[in-house]
Amino acid sequence: xxxxxxxxxxxxxxxxxxxxxxxxxxxxxxxxxxxxxxxxxxxxxxxxxxxxxxxxxxxxxxxxxxxxxxxxxxxxxxxxxxxxxxxxxxxxxxxxxxxxxxxxxxxxxxxxxxxxxxxxxxxxxxxxxxxxxxxxxxxxxxxxxxxxxxxxxxxxxxxxxxxxxxxxxxxxxxxxxxxxxxxxxxxxxxxxxxxxxxxxxxxxxxxxxxxxxxxxxxxxxxxxxxxxxxxxxxxxxxxxxxxxxxxxxxxxxxxxxxxxxxxxxxxxxxxxxxxxxxxxxxxxxxxxxxxxxxxxxxxxxxxxxxxxxxxxxxxxxxxxxxxxxxxxxxxxxxxxxxxxxxxxxxxxxxxxxxxxxxxxxxxxxxxxxxxxxxxxxxxxxxxxxxxxxxxxxxxxxxxxxxxxxxxxxxxxxxxxxxxxxxxxxxxxxxxxxxxxxxxxxxxxxxxxxxxxxxxxxxxxxxxxxxxxxxxxxxxxxxxxxxxxxxxxxxxxxxxxxxxxxxxxxxxxxxxxxxxxxxxxxxxxxxxxxxxxxxxxxxxxxxxxxxxxxxxxxxxxxxxxxxxxxxxxxxxxxxxxxxxxxxxxxxxxxxxxxxxxxxxxxxxxxxxxxxxxxxxxxxxxxxxxxxxxxxxxxx
Numbered sequence: 001x002x003x004x005x006x007x008x009x010x011x012x013x014x015x016x017x018x019x020x021x022x023x024x025x026x027x028x029x030x031x032x033x034x035x036x037x038x039x040x041x042x043x044x045x046x047x048x049x050x051x052x053x054x055x056x057x058x059x060x061x062x063x064x065x066x067x068x069x070x071x072x073x074x075x076x077x078x079x080x081x082x083x084x085x086x087x088x089x090x091x092x093x094x095x096x097x098x099x100x101x102x103x104x105x106x107x108x109x110x111x112x113x114x115x116x117x118x119x120x121x122x123x124x125x126x127x128x129x130x131x132x133x134x135x136x137x138x139x140x141x142x143x144x145x146x147x148x149x150x151x152x153x154x155x156x157x158x159x160x161x162x163x164x165x166x167x168x169x170x171x172x173x174x175x176x177x178x179x180x181x182x183x184x185x186x187x188x189x190x191x192x193x194x195x196x197x198x199x200x201x202x203x204x205x206x207x208x209x210x211x212x213x214x215x216x217x218x219x220x221x222x223x224x225x226x227x228x229x230x231x232x233x234x235x236x237x238x239x240x241x242x243x244x245x246x247x248x249x250x251x252x253x254x255x256x257x258x259x260x261x262x263x264x265x266x267x268x269x270x271x272x273x274x275x276x277x278x279x280x281x282x283x284x285x286x287x288x289x290x291x292x293x294x295x296x297x298x299x300x301x302x303x304x305x306x307x308x309x310x311x312x313x314x315x316x317x318x319x320x321x322x323x324x325x326x327x328x329x330x331x332x333x334x335x336x337x338x339x340x341x342x343x344x345x346x347x348x349x350x351x352x353x354x355x356x357x358x359x360x361x362x363x364x365x366x367x368x369x370x371x372x373x374x375x376x377x378x379x380x381x382x383x384x385x386x387x388x389x390x391x392x393x394x395x396x397x398x399x400x401x402x403x404x405x406x407x408x409x410x411x412x413x414x415x416x417x418x419x420x421x422x423x424x425x426x427x428x429x430x431x432x433x434x435x436x437x438x439x440x441x442x443x444x445x446x447x448x449x450x451x452x453x454x455x456x457x458x459x460x461x462x463x464x465x466x467x468x469x470x471x472x473x474x475x476x477x478x479x480x481x482x483x484x485x486x487x488x489x490x491x492x493x494x495x496x497x498x499x500x501x502x503x504x505x506x507x508x509x510x511x512x513x514x515x516x517x518x519x520x521x522x523x524x525x526x527x528x529x530x531x532x533x534x535x536x537x538x539x540x541x542x543x544x545x546x547x548x549x550x551x552x553x554x555x556x557x558x559x560x561x562x563x564x565x566x567x568x569x570x571x572x573x574x575x576x577x578x579x580x581x582x583x584x585x586x587x588x589x590x591x592x593x594x595x596x597x598x599x600x601x602x603x604x605x606x607x608x609x610x611x612x613x614x615x616x617x618x619x620x621x622x623x624x625x626x627x628x629x630x631x632x633x634x
Contacts (some may be wrong), residue, residue: 011290016072016120023054023072024123028097033058035135036074038090039144042179043080050076050086051121052094074098075116075124078132089145091135096125104480105628108352108422108518118294147244151176154245157383158376161393162400170199171400174369175376177201177246186404189411194340194355195362198369198403201246202301203255208373209242210235210259232263250285250298254305257281274309278302296350300343307342308335314443329363336362345423345431352518353419357410364406372399420521474542474552475523477631478575478597479515480624484508485533485560485577485601488516491542491551495525498544498558500533500578500601519631533560533577553634557591560601575599579606584613595620597630 016022023034035058040051052074058067076094086092101124103113116122155172162168166186172178177200190196217231236259243256258281265271282302285292292298315334321327336359348354355361378392410416423431479486487498497516501508520528531537531544538544542551548571549556557571560578574593576582578601587593596619598607607623614621622630 007286007290010287014120014290017122019071021069021071023057023070023074023098024100026057026068026070031095031097033093033095034070034074034098035091035093038086038088038092039073041086041088041148044077047077047079047126048081048086050078050092052076052092055091072123073119073121075101075121076132077124077126078129081129084129084132084134087145088148089142093133093135094125094127095131096127098123098125103628104482104515106479106515106518107477107629107631108522109515110350114294115296118291120291143244147247151178151245151247154380158379158393158396161379161390161397164401166404167397167400170404171372171376171396173199174201174400175205175373177249177252186407189404189407191351192353192355192417193361193407193410194358195365195407195410197300197304197339198361198365200251200297201249202251203258203305204366204370205242205246205252205373206239206255206259208370209239209377212374212377213238228266232266236260236263250292250295251301253285254281254298254301257284275306278305278309299346303342303346304339307340308338310338310439311341312338332363332366333359341435342432345428348421348423349425349428352422352521353417354421355417357413357416361407361410364410365403368399368403368406372396372403375399420524422518422522473633475631475633476549476552476556477516477519477629478599478624479629480600481511481515482600484511485558485575485599486512486515487549487558487575487599488519489542489544489549489551490523490525491540493524493526494539494542495520495523495528496537496539496542496544496551497528497530498533498549499530500560503530515629533558554594557593559587573597576610577601579603584610584617584619588617588619593619595622597621598623598625600624 012018017024034052034054035056036052036054038050039053042049042051054070054072054074056067057070076096101113101116101122103109103111105111116124154176155178158171158175159168162171169186170190187196190199213235214231217227217234221227221230239256239259243252246252258277261277261280285298312334315338316331318334319330321330340358344354375392375396379389379396382388382392474492475490477488477490479488481501485498485500489496489498497512499512501512503509503512527539529537529539536543536545542549544550544558547558547560549558554572555570556573556575558575558577559580559582560576561580571591571593573595574587574591575597577599587596596610596614598610598621602610602625607625611621611623613619624630
């Protein structure tokens with residue numbers, strides 16, 4: 001209870017929104033100048049995304065200009081501009097009005113607002129290049145700016161050997177944790193095959209570095225005590241520098257802290273228990289930043305290691321091979337299976353897919369990535385000696401190229417990825433209970449553990465059957481697409497879309513696909529039909545004509561024109577769109593609907609008018625912009 005209380009208190013104190021001078025507590029006007037320091041730079045497909053630690057704001061109007069000290073983090077999106085180069089540590093001034101980061105809350109959509117909130121970032125702004133000014137050409141020197149500068153320099157060292165986009169992306173991500181958006185296809189292949197962990201700088205990198213350093217120190221120093229002291233201290237310094245250069249991600253931090261504990265234990269002749277060290281390292285990191293608990297990388301990293309510690313010894317005993325090669329191959333495969341046991345439920349919860357060939361990519365790609373990592377480190381070590389650096393660079397390129405071939409070929413295999421698996425948090429908890437009690441029953445020989453395990457299976461099966469039933473029912477969903485109308489009607493494997501989105505416009509089509517993809521996948525829809533809001537269509541059991549959506553137990557009416565065009569239709573539910581020329585009184589007079597949906601194409605004043613009317617007449621109403629998409633199964 002004490003630890004929980006401390007954790008809650010630390011989380012509260014760490015959250016920037018509780019500070020008195022927080023940016024979000026100010027009465028922000030349409031435009032003001034905000035001053036801050038760049039803490040992170042991430043290139044996206046269309047923009048540069050800057051993380052800004054704000055320090056001051058100039059509140060200006062026609063009468064006064066006041067400079068006020070503020071705190072708070074801000075995401076700044078600005079178009080790519082070849083004339084501007086950003087550096088971590090630079091101080092910049094931007095002219096904008098920050099907006100709260102929000103989520104559209106479409107079905108099964110990733111909650112970006114929550115994602116950024118757990119990183120202590122709650123506001124964002126989009127600005128043109130002209131609204132941004134660099135205040136100091138020389139970035140402020142600190143550990144973060146120095147590590148980013150070193151990462152950039154080392155990436156430049158690798159550039160001559162990784163001249164193809166895919167190899168440069170994978171090579172720099174593998175060895176430096178660098179961010180790059182130019183090779184999205186190869187990144188998707190790693191994700192689909194369950195091999196993305198190879199590119200995440202993590203415990204594997206720390207172990208390989210530690211082993212290499214211990215070996216080098218062992219060659220130079222033969223005295224056992226001096227070897228242990230110098231080797232451990234050198235190793236700790238190098239892995240912490242490496243962690244800083246690679247961005248101090250959750251997985252590398254976990255591995256570095258655990259290695260630090262191991263190293264300190266070696267210096268004091270103490271051996272630690274793996275689970276105890278895992279718990280101690282997580283506690284240490286959560287004290288520094290409680291928001292790590294909600295970081296996906298943190299969760300995956302700790303679950304993977306815990307899963308390996310608990311299950312690997314048992315899985316490895318399944319088979320015995322006399323051949324050293326086969327035994328080494330089985331070790332890698334067993335590690336992969338062990339890690340997946342606790343990681344898979346969480347992966348399905350977040351990403352709704354499972355790479356079935358994770359064992360194959362691990363077996364083939366991990367040995368190659370090990371050679372690639374050592375070759376890349378040799379490129380850095382031999383950089384002053386170009387002939388040796390060239391040889392190491394060629395080996396590095398070949399290994400990265402071979403890794404990419406393995407991943408792409410695996411991704412092309414049939415049934416390489418199971419997608420469309422949408423688990424609820426309740427289901428994930430039930431799965432973990434099944435794993436926990438089954439492990440207790442089998443390996444801890446506790447027969448009493450079988451009772452809750454079987455109960456969890458029963459509950460999960462019942463819930464799964466219910467979800468399967470609703471998955472194949474007819475349904476309607478009104479999505480939250482800013483300033484647009486977008487509706488899907490589902491019947492069996494058919495999906496009819498009613499929208500005013502211009503699908504010939506690639507940007508608007510992507511907007512449609514992002515909003516609808518997850519629910520369509522969940523509903524297992526294979527036949528798709530699209531009709532504009534001013535047109536009509538009929539497909540088997542479902543259709544749209546004269547504003548009426550039919551094919552469900554209840555009739556829905558889409559009103560986007562004057563109400564006189566829709567009279568005398570038996571309607572249970574109404575969707576209001578495009579600021580239709582209607583009043584709540586006229587709607588009640590002609591239709592008496594059970595529910596009114598105000599979609600995202602309506603302006604705020606129209607929405608407020610309808611909400612007030614519904615409140616007075618006690619009509620059930622759903623505002624898409626505020627509450628997110630409306631989805632109902634029949």
